Amino acid sequence: MADIRRFLFARHLRATPTNHIVHARRGRVVHNGPGIAFYFRPLNAAISEVPVAESELSMLFGARTIDFQAVSVQATVTYRFGDPRVAATRIDFSIDPYTGRRIGKPLEQVGTRITELAQQYAVEHISTVKLTDVLGKGIPKVREVTATGLAGDARLADTSVEVIGVRIVSIRPQADLEKALETPVREKVQQDADAASYERRAIAVERERAIAENELQSKIELATREQQLVQQEGANAQRRATEEAATGLITVKANAEQSALAAKAAAQRERIESEVRAETTRQLGSANAEAEAAKLAAYAGVDAAVLQALALRELAGSLPNIGTVNLTPDVLTQALSQLGQPRGGGGAGSAPASPPPGE
Numbered sequence: 001m002a003d004i005r006r007f008l009f010a011r012h013l014r015a016t017p018t019n020h021i022v023h024a025r026r027g028r029v030v031h032n033g034p035g036i037a038f039y040f041r042p043l044n045a046a047i048s049e050v051p052v053a054e055s056e057l058s059m060l061f062g063a064r065t066i067d068f069q070a071v072s073v074q075a076t077v078t079y080r081f082g083d084p085r086v087a088a089t090r091i092d093f094s095i096d097p098y099t100g101r102r103i104g105k106p107l108e109q110v111g112t113r114i115t116e117l118a119q120q121y122a123v124e125h126i127s128t129v130k131l132t133d134v135l136g137k138g139i140p141k142v143r144e145v146t147a148t149g150l151a152g153d154a155r156l157a158d159t160s161v162e163v164i165g166v167r168i169v170s171i172r173p174q175a176d177l178e179k180a181l182e183t184p185v186r187e188k189v190q191q192d193a194d195a196a197s198y199e200r201r202a203i204a205v206e207r208e209r210a211i212a213e214n215e216l217q218s219k220i221e222l223a224t225r226e227q228q229l230v231q232q233e234g235a236n237a238q239r240r241a242t243e244e245a246a247t248g249l250i251t252v253k254a255n256a257e258q259s260a261l262a263a264k265a266a267a268q269r270e271r272i273e274s275e276v277r278a279e280t281t282r283q284l285g286s287a288n289a290e291a292e293a294a295k296l297a298a299y300a301g302v303d304a305a306v307l308q309a310l311a312l313r314e315l316a317g318s319l320p321n322i323g324t325v326n327l328t329p330d331v332l333t334q335a336l337s338q339l340g341q342p343r344g345g346g347g348a349g350s351a352p353a354s355p356p357p358g359e
Contacts, residue, residue, distance in 0.1 A: 004100040010039045018053040020084035042097035050084035050093045059115045063123045069131040074169040077114055083160040090159040121149030143168045
């Protein structure tokens with residue numbers, strides 16, 4: 001919308017770059033162009049504002065196929081005004097010179113015309129094809145037919161409307177028919193999904209089987225190795241027992257031989273010691289006999305009294321120690337009297353008289 005301001009008895013208009021202004025005064029165009037600004041008097045000015053930017057028009061309409069199935073078409077048409085000055089002469093784009101607001105509704109009028117023309121071309125084409133064709137591959141063809149028809153339409157050309165592009169957003173049948181048409185595809189997709197699930201499960205089962213076989217093979221391998229280990233341990237134990245038995249036998253033999261040698265050595269030692277003792281005894285007896293013979297030979301010419309004294313001395317040496325001896329006059333007299341008597345009466349072998357009690 002143009003910006004109009006009041007200055008005393010005149011008005012000032014300032015347009016945007018996307019709007020084309022046509023200012024006519026007394027039937028003659030005095031200002032023409034987009035984004036212009038000028039002063040004017042409202043009483044003798046006729047001003048039209050035509051948009052030069054591209055506009056998009058959305059539309060939704062129904063159609064019927066050759067097999068009598070209703071469909072709804074959603075489309076968008078992009079257009080613009082090629083010659084705004086010509087459009088201003090064909091459609092009322094005039095604005096209020098005091099406020100700048102549009103007096104009529106030209107854009108709605110243009111939109112209605114474009115919608116009706118687009119609907120006409122699209123419906124004419126859809127009515128010649130089947131529902132499955134228009135739903136499957138019909139969108140490009142509908143777009144092409146509609147764009148070609150709008151571009152060559154004389155009524156749009158007279159108003160300088162240029163159709164830049166046509167987009168068919170969707171072509172949809174009724175809800176129940178759409179659901180029925182979706183069922184085979186949905187079933188096919190479900191079957192494919194089931195097949196994929198079955199295949200995935202089959203692959204999973206195959207992998208599980210492979211894993212189970214690997215585990216079983218591992219268990220068999222472990223059992224085989226364990227058996228080999230047990231056999232090896234048994235063989236080692238048997239070899240160890242054999243070696244220990246052989247070692248024990250060798251030790252027993254060695255001990256027996258050693259014991260035999262020790263016994264033989266002990267017997268030989270005892271024999272030698274016995275022989276030595278016997279020889280020593282023999283030599284000692286011989287020596288004693290010789291000594292006794294020598295003694296007897298030495299005593300052969302000795303007096304009997306002397307021999308008696310020597311015997312008493314030997315006897316005294318053999319007697320125990322006597323701490324105190326009491327010699328009374330009687331005992332001493334008797335002893336002296338016996339010593340003075342001759343040895344022939346009693347004989348050499350007679351025993352001496354017993355001492356009196358208390359001696």
